[in-house]
Amino acid sequence: NSKVIQTPRYLVKGQGQKAKMRCIPEKGHPVVFWYQQNKNNEFKFLINFQNQEVLQQIDMTEKRFSAECPSNSPCSLEIQSSEAGDSALYLCASSLNRHTEVFFGKGTRLTVV
Amino acid sequence: GDSVTQKQGQVTLSEDDFLFINCTYSTTTYPTLFWYVQYPGQGPQLLLKVTTANNKGISRGFEATYDKGTTSFHLQKASVQESDSAVYFCALAGTGNTGKLIFGLGTTLQVQP
Numbered sequence: 001n002s003k004v005i006q007t008p009r010y011l012v013k014g015q016g017q018k019a020k021m022r023c024i025p026e027k028g029h030p031v032v033f034w035y036q037q038n039k040n041n042e043f044k045f046l047i048n049f050q051n052q053e054v055l056q057q058i059d060m061t062e063k064r065f066s067a068e069c070p071s072n073s074p075c076s077l078e079i080q081s082s083e084a085g086d087s088a089l090y091l092c093a094s095s096l097n098r099h100t101e102v103f104f105g106k107g108t109r110l111t112v113v
Numbered sequence: 114g115d116s117v118t119q120k121q122g123q124v125t126l127s128e129d130d131f132l133f134i135n136c137t138y139s140t141t142t143y144p145t146l147f148w149y150v151q152y153p154g155q156g157p158q159l160l161l162k163v164t165t166a167n168n169k170g171i172s173r174g175f176e177a178t179y180d181k182g183t184t185s186f187h188l189q190k191a192s193v194q195e196s197d198s199a200v201y202f203c204a205l206a207g208t209g210n211t212g213k214l215i216f217g218l219g220t221t222l223q224v225q226p
Contacts (some may be wrong), residue, residue: 006156033213041218043214043216048213055211097212101162102159
Protein backbone atom coordinates (compact mmCIF):
# COMPACT_ATOMS: atom_id res chain seq x y z
CA ASN A 1 0.00 0.00 0.00
CA SER A 2 1.25 3.44 -0.93
CA LYS A 3 2.53 5.58 1.94
CA VAL A 4 2.58 8.73 -0.17
CA ILE A 5 -0.56 10.68 0.64
CA GLN A 6 -2.09 13.01 -1.93
CA THR A 7 -5.00 15.37 -1.41
CA PRO A 8 -7.51 16.00 -2.76
CA ARG A 9 -8.18 12.89 -4.85
CA TYR A 10 -10.36 14.87 -7.23
CA LEU A 11 -10.25 18.55 -8.17
CA VAL A 12 -12.55 20.42 -10.56
CA LYS A 13 -11.64 23.94 -11.64
CA GLY A 14 -12.81 26.43 -14.23
CA GLN A 15 -10.42 27.76 -16.83
CA GLY A 16 -8.30 30.53 -15.37
CA GLN A 17 -8.76 29.35 -11.80
CA LYS A 18 -5.97 28.30 -9.47
CA ALA A 19 -5.61 24.61 -8.72
CA LYS A 20 -3.61 23.44 -5.73
CA MET A 21 -2.82 19.90 -4.69
CA ARG A 22 -0.80 18.54 -1.79
CA CYS A 23 1.45 15.62 -1.07
CA ILE A 24 2.89 14.08 2.07
CA PRO A 25 5.86 11.90 1.05
CA GLU A 26 6.65 8.62 2.72
CA LYS A 27 8.27 9.23 6.09
CA GLY A 28 12.03 9.58 5.80
CA HIS A 29 11.98 10.20 2.04
CA PRO A 30 13.70 13.49 1.22
CA VAL A 31 13.31 13.23 -2.57
CA VAL A 32 9.88 14.18 -3.94
CA PHE A 33 8.66 14.11 -7.53
CA TRP A 34 5.64 15.46 -9.39
CA TYR A 35 4.47 13.86 -12.62
CA GLN A 36 1.51 14.55 -14.86
CA GLN A 37 -0.21 11.51 -16.42
CA ASN A 38 -2.59 12.28 -19.27
CA LYS A 39 -5.55 10.27 -20.54
CA ASN A 40 -3.25 8.45 -22.99
CA ASN A 41 -1.16 7.19 -20.04
CA GLU A 42 1.78 9.40 -20.95
CA PHE A 43 3.87 10.48 -17.99
CA LYS A 44 5.38 13.95 -17.98
CA PHE A 45 7.97 14.78 -15.32
CA LEU A 46 7.28 18.20 -13.83
CA ILE A 47 9.68 18.82 -10.97
CA ASN A 48 11.54 17.14 -8.17
CA PHE A 49 13.01 18.19 -4.84
CA GLN A 50 15.54 16.96 -2.39
CA ASN A 51 14.45 18.31 0.96
CA GLN A 52 13.42 21.87 0.08
CA GLU A 53 15.72 22.31 -2.93
CA VAL A 54 14.64 21.92 -6.56
CA LEU A 55 16.68 19.25 -8.36
CA GLN A 56 15.17 19.54 -11.82
CA GLN A 57 12.10 21.09 -13.41
CA ILE A 58 10.75 21.40 -16.92
CA ASP A 59 9.85 24.61 -18.73
CA MET A 60 6.12 24.17 -18.18
CA THR A 61 6.68 24.10 -14.48
CA GLU A 62 8.62 27.33 -14.63
CA LYS A 63 5.67 29.26 -16.07
CA ARG A 64 2.13 28.57 -14.83
CA PHE A 65 3.10 25.83 -12.43
CA SER A 66 4.72 26.36 -9.04
CA ALA A 67 5.74 23.80 -6.48
CA GLU A 68 7.36 23.70 -3.09
CA CYS A 69 8.34 21.26 -0.37
CA PRO A 70 8.68 23.27 2.85
CA SER A 71 10.14 21.56 5.88
CA ASN A 72 7.54 20.12 8.27
CA SER A 73 4.68 20.82 5.85
CA PRO A 74 3.15 18.97 2.91
CA CYS A 75 4.63 19.49 -0.52
CA SER A 76 2.36 21.27 -2.98
CA LEU A 77 1.86 21.79 -6.68
CA GLU A 78 -0.16 24.78 -7.85
CA ILE A 79 -1.35 25.78 -11.29
CA GLN A 80 -1.80 29.54 -11.36
CA SER A 81 -4.29 29.73 -14.21
CA SER A 82 -5.78 26.38 -15.19
CA GLU A 83 -6.24 25.47 -18.84
CA ALA A 84 -8.28 22.64 -20.37
CA GLY A 85 -5.07 20.91 -21.37
CA ASP A 86 -4.05 20.67 -17.70
CA SER A 87 -6.77 18.07 -17.08
CA ALA A 88 -4.81 15.00 -16.01
CA LEU A 89 -3.79 12.80 -13.09
CA TYR A 90 -1.11 14.51 -11.03
CA LEU A 91 1.13 12.03 -9.29
CA CYS A 92 3.40 12.70 -6.37
CA ALA A 93 6.16 10.23 -5.58
CA SER A 94 8.99 9.97 -3.09
CA SER A 95 12.23 8.07 -2.63
CA LEU A 96 14.99 7.61 -0.09
CA ASN A 97 17.56 9.07 -2.44
CA ARG A 98 18.06 9.78 -6.13
CA HIS A 99 19.16 6.23 -6.91
CA THR A 100 16.56 4.09 -5.19
CA GLU A 101 13.01 2.96 -5.81
CA VAL A 102 10.37 5.62 -6.31
CA PHE A 103 6.96 5.17 -4.65
CA PHE A 104 3.86 6.89 -5.94
CA GLY A 105 0.72 8.20 -4.30
CA LYS A 106 -2.78 7.60 -5.67
CA GLY A 107 -2.79 10.92 -7.47
CA THR A 108 -5.00 13.97 -7.75
CA ARG A 109 -7.29 13.91 -10.76
CA LEU A 110 -7.71 17.46 -12.04
CA THR A 111 -10.53 18.31 -14.40
CA VAL A 112 -10.57 21.78 -15.91
CA VAL A 113 -14.00 22.69 -17.27
CA GLY B 114 18.34 11.27 -24.85
CA ASP B 115 16.90 8.54 -22.65
CA SER B 116 13.85 6.71 -23.94
CA VAL B 117 11.67 3.68 -23.31
CA THR B 118 9.51 1.91 -25.89
CA GLN B 119 6.56 -0.36 -25.22
CA LYS B 120 5.02 -1.38 -28.53
CA GLN B 121 2.14 -3.43 -27.20
CA GLY B 122 -0.72 -1.15 -26.26
CA GLN B 123 -3.11 -3.89 -25.24
CA VAL B 124 -2.80 -7.57 -24.43
CA THR B 125 -5.78 -9.84 -23.85
CA LEU B 126 -5.24 -13.26 -22.29
CA SER B 127 -7.17 -15.99 -20.55
CA GLU B 128 -6.42 -17.14 -17.02
CA ASP B 129 -3.35 -19.39 -16.78
CA ASP B 130 -1.93 -18.03 -20.05
CA PHE B 131 1.72 -16.98 -20.32
CA LEU B 132 2.37 -13.23 -20.26
CA PHE B 133 5.12 -11.48 -22.18
CA ILE B 134 5.31 -7.70 -22.40
CA ASN B 135 7.97 -6.16 -24.55
CA CYS B 136 10.11 -3.18 -23.46
CA THR B 137 13.23 -1.69 -25.02
CA TYR B 138 15.25 1.24 -23.81
CA SER B 139 17.93 3.68 -24.89
CA THR B 140 20.38 5.39 -22.59
CA THR B 141 23.98 6.48 -22.54
CA THR B 142 24.65 5.20 -19.03
CA TYR B 143 24.31 1.97 -17.08
CA PRO B 144 20.56 1.45 -16.83
CA THR B 145 18.40 0.99 -13.80
CA LEU B 146 15.06 -0.37 -14.99
CA PHE B 147 11.67 -0.73 -13.35
CA TRP B 148 8.29 -2.25 -14.01
CA TYR B 149 5.31 -0.52 -12.45
CA VAL B 150 1.70 -1.71 -12.38
CA GLN B 151 -1.25 0.66 -12.22
CA TYR B 152 -4.76 -0.47 -11.27
CA PRO B 153 -7.81 1.70 -12.04
CA GLY B 154 -8.05 4.72 -9.76
CA GLN B 155 -4.62 4.11 -8.27
CA GLY B 156 -1.10 5.43 -8.71
CA PRO B 157 1.63 3.24 -10.20
CA GLN B 158 2.96 0.56 -7.85
CA LEU B 159 6.52 -0.68 -8.08
CA LEU B 160 6.62 -4.26 -9.30
CA LEU B 161 10.29 -4.90 -10.13
CA LYS B 162 13.66 -3.20 -10.17
CA VAL B 163 16.67 -4.44 -12.11
CA THR B 164 20.16 -3.00 -12.38
CA THR B 165 23.27 -4.06 -14.24
CA ALA B 166 24.43 -5.62 -10.96
CA ASN B 167 21.61 -8.14 -10.60
CA ASN B 168 20.24 -8.49 -14.20
CA LYS B 169 16.97 -10.05 -13.10
CA GLY B 170 14.04 -9.14 -10.89
CA ILE B 171 11.29 -11.41 -9.56
CA SER B 172 8.20 -10.34 -7.66
CA ARG B 173 4.68 -11.73 -7.17
CA GLY B 174 5.27 -14.32 -9.89
CA PHE B 175 6.48 -11.72 -12.39
CA GLU B 176 9.99 -11.83 -13.78
CA ALA B 177 12.05 -9.41 -15.84
CA THR B 178 15.53 -9.84 -17.20
CA TYR B 179 17.74 -7.07 -18.46
CA ASP B 180 19.56 -7.80 -21.73
CA LYS B 181 22.28 -5.32 -22.55
CA GLY B 182 22.85 -6.77 -26.02
CA THR B 183 19.30 -6.12 -27.20
CA THR B 184 18.67 -3.22 -24.73
CA SER B 185 15.51 -4.98 -23.65
CA PHE B 186 13.73 -5.50 -20.33
CA HIS B 187 10.74 -7.72 -20.97
CA LEU B 188 8.18 -8.66 -18.32
CA GLN B 189 6.99 -12.25 -18.05
CA LYS B 190 4.62 -14.29 -15.94
CA ALA B 191 4.03 -17.99 -16.35
CA SER B 192 0.34 -18.03 -15.46
CA VAL B 193 -1.78 -14.88 -15.28
CA GLN B 194 -4.87 -14.42 -13.15
CA GLU B 195 -7.85 -12.14 -13.63
CA SER B 196 -6.50 -9.99 -10.76
CA ASP B 197 -3.42 -9.20 -12.87
CA SER B 198 -5.57 -7.07 -15.17
CA ALA B 199 -3.99 -3.61 -15.05
CA VAL B 200 -1.69 -1.28 -16.98
CA TYR B 201 2.00 -2.18 -16.88
CA PHE B 202 4.68 0.44 -17.38
CA CYS B 203 8.35 -0.02 -18.09
CA ALA B 204 10.54 2.80 -16.71
CA LEU B 205 14.16 3.83 -16.94
CA ALA B 206 16.08 5.92 -14.41
CA GLY B 207 17.22 8.88 -16.47
CA THR B 208 20.75 10.20 -16.73
CA GLY B 209 21.60 13.35 -14.82
CA ASN B 210 21.56 12.03 -11.26
CA THR B 211 18.17 13.56 -10.36
CA GLY B 212 16.19 10.34 -9.91
CA LYS B 213 13.79 11.26 -12.70
CA LEU B 214 12.06 8.27 -14.36
CA ILE B 215 11.36 7.89 -18.07
CA PHE B 216 8.18 5.87 -18.64
CA GLY B 217 6.93 3.86 -21.57
CA LEU B 218 3.36 4.34 -22.79
CA GLY B 219 2.10 1.34 -20.90
CA THR B 220 0.57 -1.99 -21.85
CA THR B 221 -3.00 -2.66 -20.79
CA LEU B 222 -3.42 -6.28 -19.75
CA GLN B 223 -6.90 -7.75 -19.69
CA VAL B 224 -7.21 -11.26 -18.34
CA GLN B 225 -10.46 -13.04 -19.04
CA PRO B 226 -11.76 -15.65 -16.60
